[in-house]
Amino acid sequence: MSAPLLEAKKVSIHFGGLKAVSEFSLEVRQGDLQGLIGPNGAGKTTAFNVLTGVYRPSEGEVRVCGERVNGKRPFAINRLGLARTFQNVRLFKELSVLDNVRVAVLPERRPVFDDARVQRLKRAGGVPGVLGAALDAANDYREWWRAFLRTPGFLAQEQGVTRKADELLGVMGLTHRRDELAKNLPYGEQRRLEIARALGTRPKVLLLDEPAAGMNTREKADLMVLIRALREQFSLGILLIEHDMKLVMGICEHLTVLDHGETIATGLPAEVRANPKVVEAYLGEAPAHG
Amino acid sequence: MRSLAPVAVAIVALALLQWLLRDAEYAVYLMTRVGVWVILAVSLNIVNGMTGQFSIGHAGFMAVGAYSSSLLTIFLDEYRVGFLPAALTDQLFFVLALAVGGVMAGLFGFLVGLPSLRLKGDYLAIVTLGFGEIIRVVLTNLNVIGAGGKTVVEGALGMSSIPPYTSFFSVWFGVFVVVLLAKRLAASSHGRWLLAIREDEVAAEAMGVDTTAYKVRAFVVSSFFAGVAGGLFAHFLRAINPNSFTFVESMQVVVMIVAGGLGSTTGAVVAATVLVLLPEGLRTLFLQLGGADQSLAQKVDQVRMPIYGLLLVVIMLTRPQGIFGSTEAWDWFSRRRAKGGGAKA
Numbered sequence: 055m056s057a058p059l060l061e062a063k064k065v066s067i068h069f070g071g072l073k074a075v076s077e078f079s080l081e082v083r084q085g086d087l088q089g090l091i092g093p094n095g096a097g098k099t100t101a102f103n104v105l106t107g108v109y110r111p112s113e114g115e116v117r118v119c120g121e122r123v124n125g126k127r128p129f130a131i132n133r134l135g136l137a138r139t140f141q142n143v144r145l146f147k148e149l150s151v152l153d154n155v156r157v158a159v160l161p162e163r164r165p166v167f168d169d170a171r172v173q174r175l176k177r178a179g180g181v182p183g184v185l186g187a188a189l190d191a192a193n194d195y196r197e198w199w200r201a202f203l204r205t206p207g208f209l210a211q212e213q214g215v216t217r218k219a220d221e222l223l224g225v226m227g228l229t230h231r232r233d234e235l236a237k238n239l240p241y242g243e244q245r246r247l248e249i250a251r252a253l254g255t256r257p258k259v260l261l262l263d264e265p266a267a268g269m270n271t272r273e274k275a276d277l278m279v280l281i282r283a284l285r286e287q288f289s290l291g292i293l294l295i296e297h298d299m300k301l302v303m304g305i306c307e308h309l310t311v312l313d314h315g316e317t318i319a320t321g322l323p324a325e326v327r328a329n330p331k332v333v334e335a336y337l338g339e340a341p342a343h344g
Numbered sequence: 345m346r347s348l349a350p351v352a353v354a355i356v357a358l359a360l361l362q363w364l365l366r367d368a369e370y371a372v373y374l375m376t377r378v379g380v381w382v383i384l385a386v387s388l389n390i391v392n393g394m395t396g397q398f399s400i401g402h403a404g405f406m407a408v409g410a411y412s413s414s415l416l417t418i419f420l421d422e423y424r425v426g427f428l429p430a431a432l433t434d435q436l437f438f439v440l441a442l443a444v445g446g447v448m449a450g451l452f453g454f455l456v457g458l459p460s461l462r463l464k465g466d467y468l469a470i471v472t473l474g475f476g477e478i479i480r481v482v483l484t485n486l487n488v489i490g491a492g493g494k495t496v497v498e499g500a501l502g503m504s505s506i507p508p509y510t511s512f513f514s515v516w517f518g519v520f521v522v523v524l525l526a527k528r529l530a531a532s533s534h535g536r537w538l539l540a541i542r543e544d545e546v547a548a549e550a551m552g553v554d555t556t557a558y559k560v561r562a563f564v565v566s567s568f569f570a571g572v573a574g575g576l577f578a579h580f581l582r583a584i585n586p587n588s589f590t591f592v593e594s595m596q597v598v599v600m601i602v603a604g605g606l607g608s609t610t611g612a613v614v615a616a617t618v619l620v621l622l623p624e625g626l627r628t629l630f631l632q633l634g635g636a637d638q639s640l641a642q643k644v645d646q647v648r649m650p651i652y653g654l655l656l657v658v659i660m661l662t663r664p665q666g667i668f669g670s671t672e673a674w675d676w677f678s679r680r681r682a683k684g685g686g687a688k689a
Contacts, residue, residue, distance in 0.1 A: 146543035201532035204347030
């Protein structure tokens with residue numbers, strides 16, 4: 055069995071006195087297609103936000119590709135290989151469809167101060183924070199300078215980014231919308247664009263927050279096929295939050311059920327569906343007298 | 345090499361224009377003022393329009409650039425590069441001074457930006473406003489005695505007898521550089537990251553954009569150009585004092601980019617040009633209306649500033665997104681070209 059790409063160990067988060075999520079554990083490996091379900095307000099999105107670094111876990115540990123990410127900023131966690139979409143679509147509305155994806159695609163650059171070396175030195179404590187930041191800044195300003203001069207290397211780099219973005223638009227069936235503004239897309243396509251954008255960051259694990267919300271039955275069916283195909287094509291591990299039980303049961307191979315921040319069940323869809331706690335959480339307590 | 349062609353064209357065109365305008369003193373005066381404000385507007389637009397951070401202390405960075413570059417040219421005034429003619433030496437020192445002024449302003453931009461760009465919206469605006477005021481107050485109380493006991497900076501009286509190095513060419517070459525940077529940046533990954541921060545900071549961060557770092561980067565580059573504009577301004581007026589860099593000046597730049605359309609470099613250029621020329625244009629118009637009766641002309645002249653204000657109100661009421669919205673002139677050209685190509689194919 056391969057090592058887990060995303061690992062949460064007894065993660066809890068509280069806001070003041072409120073425990074939003076407690077002792078949440080999870081492992082996502084390459085090729086997994088897991089679901090995170092639960093009634094409204096169960097803490098699913100909060101769990102996503104902890105995994106992606108929007109919130110810092112109060113207790114427990116999150117690891118991405120083996121590296122502990124507690125307290126790391128979301129952008130750094132993304133660079134380690136964890137990408138996400140949002141429950142209420144958060145596209146860059148005034149940018150074109152193509153640019154939305156291009157933002158996410160990291161150019162293959164040749165920095166003056168080799169990124170990998172800077173990272174290694176930083177980790178080894180060899181470069182103090184200030185110097186590390188200065189090296190990062192020097193790298194970035196060099197990129198601005200190259201953009202200003204439009205050097206051949208820069209143009210090739212831009213072409214690479216555009217090619218990659220076009221490829222992803224093709225995969226998500228959005229090529230015909232390439233030059234439109236993101237805000238002018240119909241809702242279903244906006245959701246697909248969010249997935250394309252997340253794929254632009256070359257993730258190893260993809261977190262989808264209610265990818266089918268607001269879609270009609272036909273679109274949902276297409277999306278299920280698409281998500282499966284993405285897993286194969288990009289060798290991803292996928293974790294998705296979904297309300298639509300039919301979709302979840304049809305597509306996911308492993309489920310985690312949250313209710314009031316507690317994990318009340320985990321396992322195969324069939325097991326979870328038969329679990330009385332889950333039925334209770336969704337339908338309310340069974341009447342005491344038959 | 346094709347990417348450097350615009351630079352060569354600009355140099356030739358500007359040199360030609362400078363030669364053509366050699367006798368039109370008033371026109372050169374106006375165009376120089378316009379140019380300085382265009383640099384300020386376009387550079388502020390990188391922060392306020394492209395990155396979506398609301399900064400209203402641009403005059404502070406301009407002041408840093410103006411003072412530090414003037415100090416350097418006054419200091420270097422006594423030196424010569426042996427084998428070069430005097431005029432060329434001066435221009436060489438001037439370029440050096442502008443660079444130093446820009447770097448100093450950029451340094452201040454970094455110092456202000458690092459802590460304050462964690463703040464958003466109104467809070468950031470207040471910090472930048474405060475910074476602008478601090479600079480002005482410090483300059484008001486600044487005295488610098490040069491070598492030989494000569495007072496170089498004299499508190500509220502500022503600096504005088506700055507060498508007149510600024511020419512039509514240097515100002516508009518500065519305009520050209522900052523516009524080209526804004527245009528080309530917007531078409532690069534780093535520029536798109538700035539736009540992404542403006543559109544949705546949370547999403548940008550989730551897509552791997554180091555939002556804090558890029559906000560600071562934008563702020564520093566914007567301040568750099570404000571510093572260069574300050575240097576050009578100082579060597580054009582030849583005398584500067586802290587009152588040249590008040591909150592009113594900062595707001596004037598903000599007004600320009602808002603009226604032109606936040607995020608549109610074209611808008612910043614057009615609005616800065618119109619808003620600098622408008623009071624002058626209205627003056628000429630009213631003086632002519634008054635005809636021979638100069639006292640009437642004087643009276644009519646007094647209503648030109650309210651008219652200026654009224655025009656701004658009308659722009660904002662009829663086009664809240666600014667004259668150009670977020671569109672660029674060069675987008676129209678490329679779109680037309682794309683359409684033409686499509687028709688042929």
